[in-house]
Amino acid sequence: MKQATDPAKERYALMEKIQMVDFALVELTLYLDTHPQDTQAIQQFNQLAVESRDLKSAYEQRFGPLRQYGGSFSGYPWNWGDSPWPWQL
Amino acid sequence: MYTPIKCYQPYHGPFDPCPSRGTVCYQTPPNLYLGFQPPNLQQFPIQEALYKGTLWPALYDPYPTPLEKGAKR
Amino acid sequence: MWYYEKKLQYPVKVTECNPRLAKYLIEQYGGADGELSAALRYLNQRYSIPDKVIGLLTDIGTEEFAHLEMIATMIYKLTKDATPEQMKAAGLGAHYANHDHALYYNNAAGSAWTATYIQAKGDPIADLYEDIAAEEKARATYQWIINMSDDPCLNDSLKFLREREVVHSQRFREAVEILKFEKDRKQFF
Numbered sequence: 001m002k003q004a005t006d007p008a009k010e011r012y013a014l015m016e017k018i019q020m021v022d023f024a025l026v027e028l029t030l031y032l033d034t035h036p037q038d039t040q041a042i043q044q045f046n047q048l049a050v051e052s053r054d055l056k057s058a059y060e061q062r063f064g065p066l067r068q069y070g071g072s073f074s075g076y077p078w079n080w081g082d083s084p085w086p087w088q089l
Numbered sequence: 090m091y092t093p094i095k096c097y098q099p100y101h102g103p104f105d106p107c108p109s110r111g112t113v114c115y116q117t118p119p120n121l122y123l124g125f126q127p128p129n130l131q132q133f134p135i136q137e138a139l140y141k142g143t144l145w146p147a148l149y150d151p152y153p154t155p156l157e158k159g160a161k162r
Numbered sequence: 163m164w165y166y167e168k169k170l171q172y173p174v175k176v177t178e179c180n181p182r183l184a185k186y187l188i189e190q191y192g193g194a195d196g197e198l199s200a201a202l203r204y205l206n207q208r209y210s211i212p213d214k215v216i217g218l219l220t221d222i223g224t225e226e227f228a229h230l231e232m233i234a235t236m237i238y239k240l241t242k243d244a245t246p247e248q249m250k251a252a253g254l255g256a257h258y259a260n261h262d263h264a265l266y267y268n269n270a271a272g273s274a275w276t277a278t279y280i281q282a283k284g285d286p287i288a289d290l291y292e293d294i295a296a297e298e299k300a301r302a303t304y305q306w307i308i309n310m311s312d313d314p315c316l317n318d319s320l321k322f323l324r325e326r327e328v329v330h331s332q333r334f335r336e337a338v339e340i341l342k343f344e345k346d347r348k349q350f351f
Binding site: 019022031068 | 168170171173215231234337
């Protein structure tokens with residue numbers, strides 16, 4: 001893949017990757033809610049959960065916290081409230 | 090196999106003021122046919138699933154329904 | 163409790179400033195079969211349904227809030243820089259008179275959201291059938307909006323939301339199957 005140099009571009013690219021992985025996690029969550037014994041789906045879910053966590057920490061190091069109430073670490077000064085918010089992106 | 094769309098001709102009376110809409114169609118999405126989803130169904134790649142709106146081709150229902158070759162809506 | 167995450171479930175892009183489309187989209191914001199109704203309906207039904215399907219109601223209800231945020235994002239982007247003249251021309255004059263550029267939970271015809279849009283009968287089958295119907299109605303609403311919209315970027319996000327209704331309906335149908343059968347019987351063979 002081409003290396004994005006523009007930080008805005010990089011933000012969108014990384015966010016898109018997170019959205020892809022997290023979407024599969026949403027789909028597997030709903031599926032497992034009605035198929036709690038599907039070992040293979042559980043395995044895939046756990047793998048993607050690791051991938052999601054790694055992608056988010058990479059994103060947060062560049063662009064600030066994603067998760068509220070201690071789900072993410074804060075920079076200094078407190079940067080939770082920094083723009084852009086999701087609807088501004 | 091099922092079709093995701095069904096069409097019919099509504100009755101058009103001689104005194105109906107508007108020209109007939111012709112054929113009228115309604116959607117019959119895959120959730121009407123799949124039953125309890127069987128395990129290990131084929132999946133879209135993760136990068137594609139987001140843009141399909143589902144992880145499973147068996148549940149994917151593009152809208153508007155792609156026309157069959159040569160068909161007119 | 164809930165945690166907010168600073169991300170949209172799906173990227174929302176809008177091609178042009180078009181408040182007319184926002185007027186229609188409000189149906190899925192504060193309308194009877196909109197995303198607010200969906201989220202509140204499912205999360206509220208959790209307290210009187212067998213434990214087996216509480217997880218599903220929680221997870222679909224939560225996803226509906228992510229959809230509500232996507233709809234809000236579309237309306238925000240379509241109207242944020244619209245002038246009063248443009249709002250008026252788009253049929254949003256009455257909205258502007260009351261709310262300026264603020265979003266509000268009402269339907270496309272301007273009626274405020276009401277709790278009577280949702281049901282909680284306390285009967286698990288009645289409630290799940292209501293949920294299946296709600297998903298099909300929301301799917302249909304997305305179709306009607308897509309049919310009227312000529313914004314390809316917006317339609318891309320709307321098609322995603324429509325597909326989610328199909329998947330949610332599928333899961334609610336499975337929930338009915340789970341409740342229909344004897345305890346601990348395998349659902350697939």
